[in-house]
Amino acid sequence: MTMRLSVLLVAWLSLMGVRHLPAQPRVLLWHDDQPAAWALAAQVQAELEALAQGRFALTFAYRTWPQPDSLPASLRISLGAQSSQALIQQGHYPQPTLIGTVLDPQVQGLPLAPDGGSGVPNLNYVQAPLDVAADLARLREIRPFRHLAIVVDEKLAALAGEMAGRLSALAQPGETFTLVPLGDLSPGEALARLPSGCDAVYLLPLGETYQGPARTTLLDTLSGAGLPVFAMLGSEWVEAGALASRAARQPAQQLARRIALNALAILEGAPAADQPTQLAHTGEDFVINLRAVRRSGVYPGWQALGEARLLQLELSPAGPPVHLRGVIGEALAQNLRFQISQRETEAGQQEVRLALAELLPELSLNSNFTAIDQARSEASFGTNQPYTWAASASLEQVLFAEPLYANRRIQQLIQASRVASQNQTELDVVLEATEAYFNVLLARSVVRLQNQNVDHTRLNLSLAQNKEAAGYSGVSEVYRWESQLALNKIDLNDAQANLRSARFRLNQVLNRPQDAPFALAEAELGDSLLAILDPRLFTYLSDPGQLDRLGGFMVAEGRRNLPELAQIELSLEAQARLLQSRQRAFYLPTLGLQAQSGYNLYQGGYEPGTPPPPQLEGVLPEPITGLTWSVGVGLNLPLFQGGSRSAQQQQATVDLARLRSQRQDLHNQLELRIRGQLQRAGASFAEIGLARKAAQAAQQNLHIAQEGYRSGIVPIAQLLDAQQAALQTDIRASNAVYTFLLDFLTVERAIGFYYFLAPPEEQTAFFARVAAYFDPEK
Numbered sequence: 001m002t003m004r005l006s007v008l009l010v011a012w013l014s015l016m017g018v019r020h021l022p023a024q025p026r027v028l029l030w031h032d033d034q035p036a037a038w039a040l041a042a043q044v045q046a047e048l049e050a051l052a053q054g055r056f057a058l059t060f061a062y063r064t065w066p067q068p069d070s071l072p073a074s075l076r077i078s079l080g081a082q083s084s085q086a087l088i089q090q091g092h093y094p095q096p097t098l099i100g101t102v103l104d105p106q107v108q109g110l111p112l113a114p115d116g117g118s119g120v121p122n123l124n125y126v127q128a129p130l131d132v133a134a135d136l137a138r139l140r141e142i143r144p145f146r147h148l149a150i151v152v153d154e155k156l157a158a159l160a161g162e163m164a165g166r167l168s169a170l171a172q173p174g175e176t177f178t179l180v181p182l183g184d185l186s187p188g189e190a191l192a193r194l195p196s197g198c199d200a201v202y203l204l205p206l207g208e209t210y211q212g213p214a215r216t217t218l219l220d221t222l223s224g225a226g227l228p229v230f231a232m233l234g235s236e237w238v239e240a241g242a243l244a245s246r247a248a249r250q251p252a253q254q255l256a257r258r259i260a261l262n263a264l265a266i267l268e269g270a271p272a273a274d275q276p277t278q279l280a281h282t283g284e285d286f287v288i289n290l291r292a293v294r295r296s297g298v299y300p301g302w303q304a305l306g307e308a309r310l311l312q313l314e315l316s317p318a319g320p321p322v323h324l325r326g327v328i329g330e331a332l333a334q335n336l337r338f339q340i341s342q343r344e345t346e347a348g349q350q351e352v353r354l355a356l357a358e359l360l361p362e363l364s365l366n367s368n369f370t371a372i373d374q375a376r377s378e379a380s381f382g383t384n385q386p387y388t389w390a391a392s393a394s395l396e397q398v399l400f401a402e403p404l405y406a407n408r409r410i411q412q413l414i415q416a417s418r419v420a421s422q423n424q425t426e427l428d429v430v431l432e433a434t435e436a437y438f439n440v441l442l443a444r445s446v447v448r449l450q451n452q453n454v455d456h457t458r459l460n461l462s463l464a465q466n467k468e469a470a471g472y473s474g475v476s477e478v479y480r481w482e483s484q485l486a487l488n489k490i491d492l493n494d495a496q497a498n499l500r501s502a503r504f505r506l507n508q509v510l511n512r513p514q515d516a517p518f519a520l521a522e523a524e525l526g527d528s529l530l531a532i533l534d535p536r537l538f539t540y541l542s543d544p545g546q547l548d549r550l551g552g553f554m555v556a557e558g559r560r561n562l563p564e565l566a567q568i569e570l571s572l573e574a575q576a577r578l579l580q581s582r583q584r585a586f587y588l589p590t591l592g593l594q595a596q597s598g599y600n601l602y603q604g605g606y607e608p609g610t611p612p613p614p615q616l617e618g619v620l621p622e623p624i625t626g627l628t629w630s631v632g633v634g635l636n637l638p639l640f641q642g643g644s645r646s647a648q649q650q651q652a653t654v655d656l657a658r659l660r661s662q663r664q665d666l667h668n669q670l671e672l673r674i675r676g677q678l679q680r681a682g683a684s685f686a687e688i689g690l691a692r693k694a695a696q697a698a699q700q701n702l703h704i705a706q707e708g709y710r711s712g713i714v715p716i717a718q719l720l721d722a723q724q725a726a727l728q729t730d731i732r733a734s735n736a737v738y739t740f741l742l743d744f745l746t747v748e749r750a751i752g753f754y755y756f757l758a759p760p761e762e763q764t765a766f767f768a769r770v771a772a773y774f775d776p777e778k
Contacts, residue, residue, distance in 0.1 A: 024056070024057050024058070024059055025056065025058060025059070025074035025075070025267050026058075026059045026060070026061060026071075026072070026073045026074050026075075027045075027048065027058055027059070027060050027061070027073060027074065027075050027076075027077060027263065027267075028060075028061045028062075028063065028071050028073035028075070028076040028077065029041045029044065029045065029060060029061070029062050029063070029077050029079060030063045030064075030065060030067075030076055030077065030078050030079070030083050030087075031062070031063075031064060031065065031078065031079035031080045031083055032064070032065050032079070032080025032081065032082045032083050033064040033065065033208075034080060034207075034208055036080075036252075037079050037080035037083075039252065040079045040080075040100070040252055040255070040256060041062065041079050043252060043253065043256035044077065044079065044100070044256045044259050044260055044263075045060050046256075047256050047257050047259070047260035048260045048263055048264065050260075051260055051261070051264045052264060052267070055268075056267075058267075061073060064083075065078075065080065065082050065083035065086060066082075066086070073095070074095075074096065074267060075095075075096045075097075075098060075263055075266055075267055076095065076096070076097050076098070077097075077098045077100050077259065077263060078097075078098070078099050078100055078101065079100045079101055079259075080100075080101050081101050081103065081153070081156050081205045082153070082155050082156055082207075083101075084099045084100060084101040084102060084125075085108065085156055087099050088102075088108055088109065088110060093120065093121065093122040093123045093272075094122065095122060096122050096124075096266050096272045097122055097123055097124070097272070098124045098125065098126070098259065098262060098263055098266065098272065099123070099124070099125035099126070100125075100126055100255075100259045101126075101128065102125045102126060102127045102128060102277075103128060103130050103132075103204070103205070103232065104127075104130055104131065104132045105125070105127055105277070106132070106133075106166065107132050107163060107166045107167055107170075108163065108166075109166065110125060112277065113273070115274065116276050116277060116278060117273050117274045117275055117276065117277060118272070118273050118275075118277060119273055120273055121271070121272070121273055122272050122273070123272055123273060124262050124266065124272040124273070124275040124277065125277050126255065126258050126259055126262065126277060126278075126279065127277050127278050127279070128247075128255070128279070129247060129248050129279060130232060130233075130247050131246075131247075132167070132170060132232070133170055134246060134284075135202065135230060135232060135245075135246055135247075136148075136170055136202065138230065138244065138246045138286060138304075139200060139202065139228070139230040139244070140172075141300070141301070141303075141304050142228055142230070142243070142244055142288075142298065142300045142301075142304055143199075143200060143228050143298050143300075145175065145199045145200035145228075146174060146175060146176065146197075146199060147175075147176045147178070147195065147197050147198045147199055147200075148171075148175060148176070148177050148178070148198065148199075148200050148201070148202055149178055149180050149194045149195060149198040149200070149201045149202070149227075150164075150167055150177055150178065150179050150180065150201075150202045150204060151180045151182055151190075151194075151201055151202070151203050151204065151206070152179060152180070152181055152182070152204035152205065152206070153181070153182065153183075153204070153205055153206045153207040154181035154182055154183040154207075155183075155207060156204070156205060156207075157179060157181035163179065164177075164179040167179065178195045178198065180193055180194060180195070182206060182207075182209075182210075183207070183209070184209045185209070187214075187217050187218045187220075187221035187222075188221065190218055190221070190222075191221050191222060191225055194227075198227070199227070200227060200228050200229075200230070201222055201227050201228070201229045201230070202230050202232070203229055203230065203231045203232060203233075203237065203242060204232050205232070205233060215237070215240045215241070216240045216241050218241075219237070219240055219241030219242050219292070220241050220295065223241060223243065223292045223295035223296040224295050224296075225296075226296055226297055226298070227296060227298075228243045228244070228292075228296055228298040229241075229242045229243050229244075229292065229296075230242065230243065230244050230245065231244070231245040232245070232247065233245070233247060234247035234248065234285065234287075235247075235285060235287045235309075235311075238287045238288070238289045238292075238311060239289070239311060241289065241291070241292055242289060242292060243288065243289055243292040243293060243296060243298065244286070244287060244288045244289070244292075244300075244308070245285075245286075245287050246284050246285065246286045246287070247284075247285065248284060248285040254279060255279065258276075258279050262275040262276070285309065286304075286307055286308045286309065287308060287309045287310075287311060288300060288304070288305065288308040288309070288310055288311070289311045289312055290310055290311065290312045290313060291311070291312035292312075306489050306493070309451075309454070309455060309458070310451055310492075313444075313447045313448060313451055313496065313499075319516065319517030319518040319519055320518055320519065321518070321519045321520065322437070322506075322518045322519070322520065324434065324437055324532065327433050327434070327436075327437045327506070327510065328430050328433050328434065328757065330433075330510050331429050331430070331432070331433035331509055331510055332426065332429060332430070334510055334511040334512070335429045335432075335433070335509060335510065335511055336511050337425060337428075337429060338422075338425050338426060338429045339511075341421065341422045341425040341426075342422060344418060344421075344422070345415075345418045345419055345421075345422045348414065348415045348418040349415060351411050351414070351415065352408075352411045352412055352415050354411075355404075355407045355408040355410075355411040355412075356408055358398070358401075358404045358407070358408075359398055359401075359404050359405070359408060361395060361396065361397045362395070362396040362397070363393070363394070363395050364393065364394050365391070365392070365393050366391070366392045366393070366394075367389075367390070367391045367392075367601075368389075368390055369387070369388070369389045369390075370387070370388045370389075370390075371386060371387050371388075372384060372386055373386075374386060385603040385604055386604070387602065387603070387604055388600060388602070388603050389600070389601045389602040389603075390598060390599065390600045390601060391598065391599050391601055392596065392597060392598040392599070393596070393597045393598075394594070394595065394596045394597075395593075395594070395595040395596075396592065396593070396594050397592065397593045397594075398590075398591075398592050398593075399591040399592055399593055399633070400588075400589070400590065400591040401590045401591070401592075402581055402584045402585065402588045402590075403581055403585070403590075405581075406577055406578060406580070406581030409574075409577050410574045410577055410578060413570050413571075413573050413574040413577070414570075414574060416566075416570050417566075417567045417570040417571060417574075420563040420564075420566040420567045420570065421563065421567060423563040423566075423752075424563040424564055424567070427563070427749050427752060427754075428749070429509075430749070430754060430757070431745060431746065431749045432509055433506075433509050433510070434742070434745055435742060435745075436502070436505050436506040436509045437506055438738045438741065438742050439502045439505065439506075440499070440502040440503055440506055440520065441520065441738055442502075442735050442738050443495065443498045443499035443501075443502040444499055444520065445731070445734040445735060445738075446495045446498070446499075446731055446734075446735075447492070447495045447496055447498075447499050449727060449730050449731050449734060450488070450491050450492040450495045450727075451492055452730075453488050453491070453492075453723065453726075453727045454485065454488045454489060454492055456702075456723055456726075457481060457484050457485045457488050457723070458485065459706075460481050460484075460706070460709070460719060460723070461478070461481035461482060461484075461485055463706075463709060463710055464477040464478045464480075464481045464716075465478055467712070472712055473712070477716050480716060481716075484720065503518075506518075530737060530741070532741070532756040533741070533744065533755070533756065534755065534763070534767070536767060537744075537755075538685070540770075540774075541681070541682050541685045541686075544682075547678065547679065547682040549773075549774060550678065551674065551675045551678050551679075552773070553769070553770060553773040553774070554674050554675075554678055554747065554750075554751050555670075555671045555674050555675065555751075556773070557751040557752075557753060557769070558670055558671070558674050558750060558751040558752060559667070559670075561751055561752035561753045562670060562750075562751065562752040563752060564666060564670065564752075565663075565666065565667070565670070568659065568662060568663045568666055569663070571659055572656070572659045572660065572663060575652065575655050575656045575659050576656060578652050578655075579649070579652040579653060579656055582645065582648045582649040582652045583649055585638075585645050585648075585649075586645060588637075589635050589636055589637035590635070590636045590637075591633070591634070591635050591636075592633070592634050592635075592636075593631075593632070593633050593634075594631075594632050594633075594634065595629070595630065595631045595632070596629065596630050596631075597627065597628065597629040597630075598627070598628040598629070599626070599627045599628070600626075670750065673750045674747065674750045674751060677743065677746045677747045677750050678747050680743045680746075681740065681743035681744040681746070681747050684736065684739045684740040684743045685740050685744075687732075687736055687739070687740070688736040688737060688740060691729065691732040691733040691736040692733045692736070694729040694732065694733065695726070695729040695730050695732070695733035697729075698722070698725045698726040698728075698729040698730070699726055699730075701722050701725065701726070702719075702722045702723055702725075702726040704722075705718055705719045705722035705723075706719060706722075753766070
């Protein structure tokens with residue numbers, strides 16, 4: 001009787017999944033033949049050994065799918081999508097089984113008991129934080145679709161025969177789902193495999209073929225075909241080129257720990273069917289890759305962009321790369337303001353030619369044919385023939401005219417002033433283009449830092465949610481972080497708008513279409529841009545005394561180079577010449593030469609019908625048929641013009657005095673500008689190190705505050721302050737180099753000399769002058 005009861009008890013325990021543990025239980029790790037699965041298997045073994053230490057000794061056996069999993073074992077564990085799907089397809093589990101990689105229980109046909117277990121004897125599984133239905137809802141927010149291609153590894157699709165039907169059950173009215181298995185295909189072949197008319201792609205796990213660069217190439221190919229690609233497996237795929245994903249990145253350590261805990265409970269005799277199937281809730285990590293947005297041309301709405309974590313934040317379409325020297329060269333070739341200045345200089349040259357033309361001879365030729373009626377011809381008694389063809393020539397030459405000589409010289413000086421004005425515009429355009437380019441870099445830096453700040457707030461919100469769920473804090477902190485997250489997203493949107501505006505501005509300076517795409521040269525970031533300045537300059541910025549002496553040198557350089565000073569000097573010289581001409585007008589005459597010549601090429605017509613009266617014979621002139629000419633010299637000296645010459649002289653005198661005062665004022669203003677800008681450049685140079693130090697300290701403070709908040713020591717207000725301080729100091733540290741370069745280039749504009757654009761010989765001469773100024777005895 002006792003033996004019978006023992007047999008019945010063993011049978012009942014076997015049916016309930018409760019087993020006697022062997023002295024040295026064996027665990028079979030059956031995994032995909034992929035690096036990630038190998039790594040996960042090693043982590044699971046390490047976790048199990050650590051948990052079982054002091055309880056019992058474990059042995060492990062490894063098999064890679066599709067090798068059979070028939071080795072006898074106390075527990076078999078599948079790791080990887082393919083091996084896990086193979087176990088799911090078995091449907092019955094005579095020995096304890098733990099399926100370690102489950103993508104979506106509903107799609108894969110796994111049961112879920114009300115208590116969170118599988119409810120199937122000898123079966124446990126661990127579900128990744130994935131949800132196909134939620135993924136599809138997010139994809140519909142980004143772009144409503146009609147024909148969805150669901151791309152999956154062909155080996156996984158072969159194992160999951162009923163997957164297509166379960167996926168199609170998630171389609172909404174008017175939507176068509178097509179399962180597209182992919183094997184060892186090139187990206188172009190994979191694209192050709194997609195069904196005709198598909199307008200979106202949902203990406204399930206793929207095999208080894210699409211790892212590393214091959215994955216990026218595939219995703220770029222799909223995006224380049226105008227298809228939004230939504231990845232099931234999270235941000236890793238979005239970083240590689242998918243448009244979006246919502247699955248939270250799950251640390252492999254956390255998954256390995258959950259598998260190991262469930263495995264230990266099963267090995268200790270607990271029913272596999274009762275073990276939990278879900279990891280701790282990690283929330284949603286909605287991610288959008290704006291590079292994929294640009295490639296596909298599928299733009300999510302503002303709400304989706306506001307909710308998502310954004311990658312590749314430059315929303316403008318990619319285009320040819322631009323760099324500092326290229327921007328300056330293009331600006332000088334294409335900038336409209338500089339082109340206008342060039343045209344003004346070219347037009348002014350014609351004024352010089354016109355002034356010279358007034359001093360050169362004027363020669364003209366004239367020919368005319370005249371016909372008169374017979375009555376008038378007869379009435380002239382042969383003096384006027386009916387037909388006359390005559391030719392003439394005239395010559396005029398100014399022999400002496402003081403106003404014309406003065407005008408010629410004045411126009412030459414004005415033209416030289418136009419050239420100086422063009423040089424001034426060139427200097428302004430270089431600074432304008434540089435400033436526009438740096439503003440794009442500054443705006444991009446702010447966008448990146450604002451996005452990082454949003455990530456910090458997401459993390460803090462997650463901490464608050466976990467603390468509230470554990471009862472460590474109230475829901476008010478969750479609401480506070482939700483409010484802060486919304487505010488940070490507003491700041492991020494503003495930063496992105498500023499970046500787009502900065503891009504428009506740069507295109508306008510370069511006379512491009514203002515929405516023209518361009519990419520920024522990644523090499524020109526931060527310290528690398530300092531290479532445009534000679535390191536020897538930094539010596540003179542190191543202390544206030546050196547900076548003041550450098551200011552004196554820069555003022556001297558400005559007086560030597562500035563086109564603004566050249567213009568005022570040329571204006572003074574032109575005004576002095578005008579005054580001299582006004583003074584000479586009282587006593588210098590104008591002398592000119594004029595010569596004319598004529599010749600009748602033909603005269604003839606009707607015969608005279610009436611001879612002239614006898615009393616007129618000898619009185620009427622004979623018709624002139626030969627060459628005629630005349631030469632004359634004229635002199636003109638106005639004696640009185642109503643006082644206009646005195647008024648003009650006085651006006652020129654006053655204007656000359658005005659220009660002299662303007663010259664002195666300009667010298668004072670330029671010196672103030674040079675010294676003031678140099679002081680700002682010196683301050684911003686010193687701030688580079690200070691800003692970095694402040695940013696490092698603020699980051700350390702933020703880390704301490706976050707850890708304290710996590711453990712409940714630090715209040716939320718202190719963490720908010722630390723996060724805001726870290727953001728502001730990061731922005732200042734990131735922008736410190738750009739600010740210094742802009743300040744120093746403004747100094748170079750103020751002295752009329754851009755060192756980094758000068759040829760080597762001029763750079764050498766510049767530092768020779770610097771050395772001579774600082775040490776004149778050498």
